[in-house]
Amino acid sequence: MNISNDNGGLLDAWDRYRADIFSRSEIDYYELKRTDKNAIVLFFNQNLLDELLKNEPVNKFLSECGYESDSINYILDMLRRRYAIAGCPPEIGVFLGIPLKDVKGFMGLNSLRHTKYGMWRIYGDPVLSEKRMNEYRCARNMIRRRLISGEDPVEIIRGKEFGFLNKPNFIRDDYLRT
Numbered sequence: 001m002n003i004s005n006d007n008g009g010l011l012d013a014w015d016r017y018r019a020d021i022f023s024r025s026e027i028d029y030y031e032l033k034r035t036d037k038n039a040i041v042l043f044f045n046q047n048l049l050d051e052l053l054k055n056e057p058v059n060k061f062l063s064e065c066g067y068e069s070d071s072i073n074y075i076l077d078m079l080r081r082r083y084a085i086a087g088c089p090p091e092i093g094v095f096l097g098i099p100l101k102d103v104k105g106f107m108g109l110n111s112l113r114h115t116k117y118g119m120w121r122i123y124g125d126p127v128l129s130e131k132r133m134n135e136y137r138c139a140r141n142m143i144r145r146r147l148i149s150g151e152d153p154v155e156i157i158r159g160k161e162f163g164f165l166n167k168p169n170f171i172r173d174d175y176l177r178t
Contacts, residue, residue, distance in 0.1 A: 004038035025158045032083045
């Protein structure tokens with residue numbers, strides 16, 4: 001997420017309240033890039049990220065990309081360094097839940113053909129990719145409805161209603177195939 005003051009002082013609010021907002025949440029955050037004008041922040045569930053990094057195809061892929069450890073701290077630090085050097089690294093897609101086949105296809109690391117556009121470029125059979133995109137759309141719409149109804153954003157973040165982030169969906173083997 002790109003957090004800036006261009007949209008009503010969000011960066012200032014982020015700096016002021018982030019520790020409190022996430023203190024009782026399963027969601028954690030890591031700033032990948034910081035300037036005077038904005039912060040690029042990766043949000044994640046520590047347990048799910050740890051499990052993702054231990055997944056054999058993901059671990060092999062990240063190793064091929066130069067990541068030498070599956071430690072969360074090492075991975076996030078390396079991701080931050082890569083972001084600083086060359087902008088958004090394409091392997092970030094794995095951390096965002098984009099199917100591994102699509103991340104590798106985008107990077108030219110598999111032989112799958114580009115078959116469709118959506119929230120990202122889809123390579124090969126679009127069924128799983130479209131399913132993931134629909135999960136994201138549903139989550140976004142759910143949050144939007146809750147915010148419009150007046151629910152406290154902090155309580156939404158601390159809640160456990162993010163069904164698309166639970167293990168059976170987020171770290172499914174079929175999303176992690178190459």
